[in-house]
Amino acid sequence: MGKKSKKTQTKKSLRRRIAAGWQVYVLLLVPLIYLFVFSYIPMGGLVLAFKKYTIADGIWGSAWVGLENFITFFSSYKFPIVLKNTLVLAIYALLVGFPIPILFALLLNAFPRKRYAKVVQSVTYIPHFISTVVMVGIIMQILNSRTGIYGNLFMFFTGQTPEDILSKGNLFKHIFVWSGIWQSTGYNAIIYMAALSSVDQSLHEAACIDGATRFQRLLYVDWPCIRPTAVIMLILAAGGIMNVSFEKALLMQNDLNIAYSEVISTYVYKVGLQKGIGDFSLSTAIGMFNSVINFILLVIVNAISKRLTNDSIF
Amino acid sequence: MKKNRKKTGSSDLLFYSITGVIITAFFLIVLYPVIFVIAASFSSGDAVTAGKVFLWPVEFSLDGYKTVFNNTQVLTGFQNSCLYMLVGTTINVVLTMCAAYALTRVELPGINKIMFLFTFTMFFSGGIIPNYILVRNLHMMNTMWAMVLPGAINAYNLIIARTFIQSNIPRELREAAEMDGCGDIKFFLKIVLPLSGAVIAVLVLFYGVANWNSYFNAMLYLNDKEKYSLPIVLKQILISSQIDPSTVTDPELQMQIARIANVIKYALIVVAMLPIALIYPFIQKYFVKGVMIGSIKG
Structure with missing residues (x-):
């Protein structure tokens, strides 16, 4: 009896609370419709991975095939190749791309000429705004062995035309990763610069009195202060590890480097949408495999970091 | 010493x-x-x-x-990209600000759950094919809408806007306004928006650059030369050398x-x-x- 009345009471107050805030829900209406249509309906579309899609039957009418699409992918000769390429590019990019912005920010922050440091910082994050298409265009022009910077400088110093590095498949990963460093180090350093600017100055003063050099202060004052930020960035990066910059890989691909540049996400696109093939179900299954691995990695890294350092994102 | x-x-x-x-x-x-x-x-x-x-x-x-x-391809692409960027960024900013303000009202029922639904899209999504089928079923292929509607709210930008409102517009202000009979919509329009200039500039920048640079959606959804955006034209000339x-x-x-x-x-x-x-x-x-x-x- 008492329980029931309490329940109706909370129900009533819930209704009253919703009514009191009705205008908030009005503001949320369009965003929610958007979220449902453009994010959650496609997630529902993932059932395709377990079906054999035909245009006539649509997503819901097509026949269930269980794990057939996944088995097709895992047993195809492409599977080990694209998985290996994805992991090589992703891990390489993480190993180089994670520490460099931190080092850059620490050094820039320690540099005594603040105005010069400011100019360097402003200039180095401009490349972040260059679109992928233009970026790949720049890479191809500049690394051209006859007319680019690479060709010109090689010719200038040795008097010979160098070999064409763009057509060497095994060099693809280096070009891919280091051009990414060129483009995003400045941008990725911003977050660490921000964290460094909030370091308590009295810590530095105290360290100075104890006779610490600037380098020691960098190691024992600056770095511990930005470590939590670094951990969070590492978690996010690890969670997105299978998201090798898809557009860039696709745009940099050519017949000569395809054995090294085909990653899971570009393969998803080719299986599903490139002319003449169009296996929607298989493509969805491969894409889903990618997302699930990503999600699992995110959860694992997050849990490890929570254990070790108490820094986590959820 | x-x-x-x-x-x-x-x-x-x-x-x-x-x-x-x-x-x-x-x-x-x-x-x-x-x-x-x-x-x-x-x-x-x-x-x-x-x-x-x-x-x-x-x-x-x-x-x-x-x-x-003098190249009509480039000029058409440039014009289209300007149009897509203007329309797209407007939609992005309006929807993001509405949602961001509403999601600061965490004391209302369901708001936290809705926030989670938005955040979740940062880490998991349907992928290329389900999105492609959706756009096709909505008959948006080869229209501007395919360029501006998918991705209208980016969860990361939403979090930026929400955090800004939370930390810059004191709760007391809203409570006082409520006392005076000012509803949430009016409060949003008259108080929150005028005080959010800095974060709106940030949103315009982030969304604007993303729209201007957007390549993959254009490649998937536009197949009429008249509708091509600049990145598609750039790709043809810079990378395919056509x-x-x-x-x-x-x-x-x-x-x-x-x-x-x-x-x-x-x-x-x-x-x-x-x-x-x-x-x-x-x-x-x-x-x-x-x-x-x-x-x-x-």
Whole structure:
């Protein structure tokens, strides 16, 4: 009896609370419709991975095939190749791309000429705004062995035309990763610069009195202060590890480097949408495999970091 | 004491020199390709092909730019991209601000759950094919809507806007307004929006650049040449090296295209980077602020 009345009471107050805030829900209406249509309906579309899609039957009418699409992918000769390429590019990019912005920010922050440091910082994050298409265009022009910077400088110093590095498949990963460093180090350093600017100055003063050099202060004052930020960035990066910059890989691909540049996400696109093939179900299954691995990695890294350092994102 | 300071001084001097060398080297590495591209874009076709360009234009010429600005492909793409960016960014900012304010009202039932639904999209999504089928079923193929509606709210930008409102507009202000009979919509329009100039600038920047640079959606959803956005045209010319001679109206330039192909590419790269280079100085301070707000609650 008492329980029931309490329940109706909370129900009533819930209704009253919703009514009191009705205008908030009005503001949320369009965003929610958007979220449902453009994010959650496609997630529902993932059932395709377990079906054999035909245009006539649509997503819901097509026949269930269980794990057939996944088995097709895992047993195809492409599977080990694209998985290996994805992991090589992703891990390489993480190993180089994670520490460099931190080092850059620490050094820039320690540099005594603040105005010069400011100019360097402003200039180095401009490349972040260059679109992928233009970026790949720049890479191809500049690394051209006859007319680019690479060709010109090689010719200038040795008097010979160098070999064409763009057509060497095994060099693809280096070009891919280091051009990414060129483009995003400045941008990725911003977050660490921000964290460094909030370091308590009295810590530095105290360290100075104890006779610490600037380098020691960098190691024992600056770095511990930005470590939590670094951990969070590492978690996010690890969670997105299978998201090798898809557009860039696709745009940099050519017949000569395809054995090294085909990653899971570009393969998803080719299986599903490139002319003449169009296996929607298989493509969805491969894409889903990618997302699930990503999600699992995110959860694992997050849990490890929570254990070790108490820094986590959820 | 004195001795001690002297010792620190010399050791610091070495450290500062090394630091200066490293950051200057990186500065030059970032800057040099940009300078090279600009120099090459103002050089003659022969000078570029012969590899004579290093730091400044050799045999100064504007042929590259003439070709680019006489090319109907590029002009159509430029116009379309402007349209998609304007419409898209407007939708992005309006929806994001509405949702961001509403999601600060966490004391209302369901708001936290809705926030989770938005955040979840940062980590998991349907992928290429389900999105493609959706756009096709909504009959948005080959229309501007395919460019501006998917991705209308980016969860990361939503978090930035929400965090900004939470930390800059005190709760008491809303409670006082409520006392005076001011509803949430009115409060949002009259108080929140006018006080959110900085974060709106950040959103305009982030969404604007993303819309301007968007390539993959354009490639998937647009198949009519008249609708192509600039990145598609750039891809054809820069990467596939296809320039359709019939789209160059000046007959003299048509003859030269093969000779100045590289210069055209350099000029095109400069033109494509120009809009951002022009607005960059004005938005720079907002941009850093935006990244910082976003980092508070990643």
